[in-house]
Amino acid sequence: MASRLAACEACRKSKVACDHKRPACTRCASNERAGICIYRTTPFKRKRAESATPSAQPSPSRVSPAQAPPLFARKNPYPNPGFLGSSSHVAIFNQISPETYHTSDNAHASEPDMATIMHSQVAGENLLMIQGADVLRQLLNTFPLAAMKDFVMFWLETGANMSLAEPFVEKCTENMTRLFTSFSQEDNWHLAYAQRLTQNSRMPLEIRTTADISDFSAQFLDQNFRWESLGIFLCAVSRATIAISFFPPLYKTEKDQFTLRKLSTSLSDLALDIALSLDCLNDLQLVLQYENFIIHTHVDGDQSFHSWSRLGNVVSSMFALGYHENVEKSKPPIPNFLAELRKTAWAITYSADKNVAIFLGRPPRMSKRFCHFQLPLNPPDSMISATNAWDRHTTWNEDTPFCYRAGIRWAALCSALKEDVLELLRDRQRENFNQKASAVREKAAVQWEKLPSKFKLSSTLKECSADAFKRDMLASIRLDQLHVIFLLHLSFIDSLTEPDPTIIDVSDQMLGLVIETILLRDQLVFSGTSVIWKIAHYGLPAAGIILLSMLKQSHTLTEARTSRSKTLMNLGIFVAQVQVGSMVRRGDPNYALISKATQTIERFLDSVHRDGAHIPAPPPSHPVENGEWDTFFSQDLCDFETVFWDNLADHPSLLASDHALPSI
Template structure:
């Protein structure tokens, strides 16, 4: 990012090489040669000035000081300057007039101009993830002059001043959370109980420790409020400095660029968003909050403060990996508090996807060893989660996806454990030798990454099914449906044998809850994809209700397995099970009910079987019986869930009434059917862990619009 203009001292930043500086072009600061000089064929001219700015950087990548000593020095350095009278007033924060364009592909005007400038063709071998700078922009702003530019600069300074004050408010909340040990307690309880499946879990410990170190002197300073303003301004200035990435950077060195003297708003925002997600999962009573009202208030404060951090990063035109992780966690937080149908959640997911595109992560990632292994895999992980979430929400809401495999390089993370990210050299190579040519581990270990990899496979198939539903007419839909059926079966058969286990073996073998949950999810995504294919076929008249009825019955029964066998799974929270019910169970239940309703199409042969009919009604009754405690009135999806339950009850009762009247039998109701009752100890059940990043959605209820995926509208039409 460019520095302040109009006479204000310039904040510290990374220097451009001499050719880029003289040409007033953005430099990616590559060492020993930046990408622009490499593309121009002038590597000998790519030199950097030794002391380009008045202020030197406080941090050098790869410092050899011990971590504890660095943290102590950081705390001392921050504390020495937080008192208002101990240091000259830092310059006013000024935003940039010229935005960071981010990654631009081969069809962009920027690429055309670059091609003309160097007189050569587009170089497809340049790693696009390295080209966009996340800090310094073209230095054309240095030449901005005249009355109009002066007015613009004044307005930018005023906006920056307002943001500094808002930042101080965020830091005040952060100080309160740290003083009362709320953040520490939440993350300590979460460690080993589900936090590890979040993409930002590797950064929690260094980020939280650094924030605590930096905030400690603020609490002890004489001028508390003034100290918060000083610290807020310094976080903004640090966030304007680009990060250095090369093939030799280690994970601790990567984290250091966002902590200590380099503490940024993305760092603070990620911790607040993760804490908010933790609060959304752990219901009261809890050591941190005694009542649901206290939990809701704390969660809303964390949501509001993390939103401010996101707006700070957006105003500074920041594009880096931690920001994308932060935006993804913020999206999960919005969906938990506002519901999956909320436009706020949809918009936050769009913001994260825009940052993904702006960073170029949708293109090749591992060119010529320019990126360290952990960062390549981290970016693959980010892409996998955003792609899967985009397809899931698009199916859930019946809207076109933002990410398409037609325009992206689909990145599938390797089947490794999270601790592999911290390995280098021989230790890393030894771990990688445990993988086969497709990236699966050969040790037979059931890992969390297996679920992410399988969800990517099913997401690509679901994208094609979604295109068949929302897209234009296809000449041969029968062939399209047949191809989709073949693809999902081939994908299932290509899974390693220790993952594609029969349904009974998921529960029969005693194994850790995390492994059982992984096997359960793999089969759940398999059944869900088959169901979506059959639903697509039924929409276009190329399928039959027999197939849809059978697949829906299998999917609903498998969802019920999670409800009745939950003690064997990972420590799931109520909202995790509720999402599985709404995204997987309710669509299956809707299809079953639609097949059973007398007002639907001709009844399938399966419905003529008394045992099949009783099993379908029993499965629906089991689902209904578990829906009372999956949501409370403060949850974002409460109205959606309540409406779905009411409609399902009406469908079951209406179907039973017609069935018993025709058979001349006594009146029966769902309550007379054998079901498995919910647990009596729901308080303990509330504390189970939430794993939202593994969401793989299905068409679900949508009360605001009518489309092919709106099962609830179909129910209403049949009943009303």
Template sequence: MPATRKKFAACDPCRAAKVACDHARPVCIRCQNQSRQAECVYRASPFKKTKRAPEKSTTPATPGLMSSHTPGRRQSFAANGRTPVLGGDAVAPKPHRYPNPGYLGSFSSTTLFGNLPDGRDPVLGDADGHAVNSDNPVREANVTRGAGLIKQIEATVSIESCCSLILAWTARGSSLPLAGPFLDHCIGTMRQLFPNQGQTAVASTELSRSLFYHTSRPVDMASSTTLHDFQAQFGHQRCRWETFGFFFTAASRAAIEMSKFDSAREYRDLQRLGMNLSDLSLDIALSLDCLNDLQLVLQYENWILHSFVDGDQSYHSWKRLGDVISSIYALGLHQQSNNDHNSLPPFLLELRRLTFALAYSADKNVSIFLGRPPRIHLKYCKLILPRSDRAVEPWRTTWPQDMPFDYVADIRWGALCGILKEDIMELFSLEGINDGHPKVREIYDKAHAQWQALPPHFRLESSLKQCNQAPIVRDFILNARLNQLHILFLLRMAVARSRPESDGELVSIAAEILTLIVEALMQKDYLVNSNTSLVWKVAYYGLSAAGVISLWLLHESSKTQPHPNVDTSKVFQSLSVLVLEMETGVLIETDDPNYKLLVDASKTIGCLLSRLILGRVTPPQSGEAVVGAMTAAGSMAAKSPSAAMMETHDVAAAQGGWNAWDGQTLHDFESDFWLNLAEHPFLAGGGGNDL
């Protein structure tokens, strides 16, 4: 027999560079020429294969939300031909040193050095890290963790019941603003993965490995890719963790909406459980460091869900919105181009524009609501609106007159309003802002032109009750009008500064906002939550309007002439309805995340109404009695305390250094504003405890 050819191993530098080695000892010729004698080392047993022990997980299989059980009977997930059976080392593409650098702008060091000539020695091969040997990013411990989560889902959630709940929710016109088109696909996939839940269990380990494998793969995209091709990459036999995230996000959102019509306890538990499962699915997908459009959409939907379940003041909600914005920057969605359609399919281009527009308007609204700086600034971005093909100019944006008022139209309008709100927020940091300031007039003209450019059936010019549209469309139209009025409200706040009650135009706008909010409360059964909930509308628009109205009522009677455009009796009626809805548990319950904010405001407003109507006046701190009481209870709703009484309290407030905002952001109407308002000398003594 011919002698077996002896194999020689390459030294470490040649092996890493994937180049030929002459195997010379002690140093090969290539390492001598490169002055790498110290690195030229040969392995002792280069061709001996060793078996690695499976990696032990030091953490539980799943961060247990609820106890899970292991079903006794098992069903092979691969037996039905839905996915290939993958080995432990075949669950991710080839790793490299910088797996996900994301969008790199013109000032990044990578971009700068990338423009320099390539001076690398071709003998050494590619040194960008692609040949660096590293551990597989998907470890058996992660597969075990995913299997534990799948077992938990089997034990705690009825997939079929969730599917029925989501379908009932979407039948009312509601949906996820971005992932809505994917829901039918996700429902079909989950039904296929859990066909006989409670009778025959899936092979959780094989399913987990398949999910990790497909989640770690990039989403293939070309200009000819269709929506069907796109959905095929995260459904059925190619299911990903993002699919699980979309499904449980929709289930939780549906439970929030449907809980108002069915048994509350079961649906409330599903709200929290669905959110936790959505969180876990998102965390697993993000942990693989392969950020893509699917994960960004899931991040946004997950943030909206947290704002519903945790509340708009929650740090968890605030942080998750920041995560959405970080991913937008990492993917480069803030630098949109008119030429993107040459390389991207139309549906994906539209999805990206919708995502950025939603995040941009949400950033402005949440920043205003919480009194915090915004995190997206348009001067660093290029914004192209959905259903548009050029960079946005708000006051020149045209609308097709036959456009339906749907989620896309609502998102377009929200982004346009966000642009003007960003301009107004900059005014709050400037001094000398008045009606004659050119920026004030410019913003006002743009807001007016922007509103007039809307199709007539988008504009709410009369009572909400007279709007004969489907519930979801009524909510869109209500959003549009409130957004428009809020721009004018903020603009007047920037002009009036710390004395908003003295600005007649601001008071008139606040009264109109308050009337709309009360109408929405009275007709809530004929509205369907779209991008925002009714509670958010009350907290964001309603409380700011009620705050200005309350300040105005404290000072209104000191004027000899009533406000020409504000009906005081109607204002009293609107405030009374607002307080009643908040305090009787009709709008919110005690475990609602926004309960404290709304109750603090309702107590202060209720105390104000009680003192104004019934004439219960607290003596000043000096001990001197204040003369002046109401004469007839039936006419009190149209009158205020006497001018002399109010002037006394104005003096006391000025001498005590009282300020409605106490140095806080002037457009912030959160709990601190209402607690501070309760300390006004006119309300001091009883505070918010009189009711």
């Protein structure tokens, strides 16, 4: 007698016949509802009556075993080792030929019970899945899915996107409404969807040499939708809430805006945690990891330990996947679109690692000594007449468009020079210090010269006639170039209290460009770095050097440097913009850093105006010999965070102002 088969949920609710095909029945597939063709795990089990009201929703902590999705055993109960290099034990044992030893039939007789091992491993994954299902239900019950899809599409229409996930954001967004077009009326519909997502996330992403990006994407869209796909969509929702302050279908108040951002970020975290718990590393998971890290820099702040640790996880996955090796020599060969994606992932992670390390004054995690330096958008070999690897990297195709990958390529080139400068800052007593510093300076000049002219900001940002995306990219490219020069000159300074005219000039240029991005932020579209990051990473160090030079009464101004009144005006604009709350407000993650710097700058400007536009001189009782100045600052020349501004605020020159500073 044939066993009885259950209909899928969609056919059962519609009370129509189902042919029971997997993963989607014929009726659902023909009606373009394959994404929601879900089969219940216990279709013929009678539900027990609940004492609670029918509308009550069980919390994930109280879900009974009958309600919870079943545990699915892994095909391989042991951890996925990932990439194993030439120094690993595997490389040694691979040299031992199988013919040199003999195995007996009883070799595995003493192994422990695999069912027990797999059950204990999957139990934690099941708990994560229930938590993810609960947040999924909360999000979709609070905010309409169709509106969230329109919200993300509206954000994409502005020209913005996510740097690494750009090829997949629109596809994942469109598939969301197909996946959730009709909800089951049962209390645990969210568990059924979570089960389906988990099943799909266990499937490896197959790579065929002849595949294109559409073939690759089909493995995680429609009925193959995964937690990674959902996570990318949710990252886009979170990013859109940061860029768009008013969207009536979803929110009209800051409270609702924050609620949507919090829920979408929480579910994105859970989607990533579930995917990682399955121990199935793949390209899509790495993309989600990076974009989730960027979300946390906005939600938790650039100084947050959570953001810092998530970047470390991205680096760990990068190494585990082996993408620090030459991806173009992968075996078997991979299609070109995937090679570009992996090179982009490496370049953007490498760049983020260097910039965050400099910003926080911490050691970088990635070193180009142990990586194959690879960049996206490499020109054809026929165009390159280079004598060394660096010449090949700095050669551009003149037809390179304004796109995220172009910005990533430039940022990685600058980050490589920043790594060299970090080594100079680490040990400046070496005999060949000047020679290495000159080599970095020459490389910086050459790579700027070889950059296509269309990527160079040749006028003020206001006078630039490019569109919003291009203008933001032009500003980011120029700031990265100035930052390399800034760090290089910083390496020559024995003390922060002795800035030379060259670094003051570079600081003026950096601060001026950051102020322009602040004033024109409504006319710029995110091209890789936010305005807040530009302020924290470029603007504050530049402002700190300028204040130090003025407090030191260093009047060695060059003709190339802007006038002192222009500099004072830029500092005043920065203070005013922070005070009115147009960039950062109390409670925002980066408020502490920016507000502390703002208070110090404001105190300095007050002292200048009070003394008749003269640079304030320290009181006679507080001499400013170098030894005295040095006590106010740490020995880390890259430290321009909160402690730097605390110390600067306590300088005697700024203590004369006894009136209370207005709250910011």
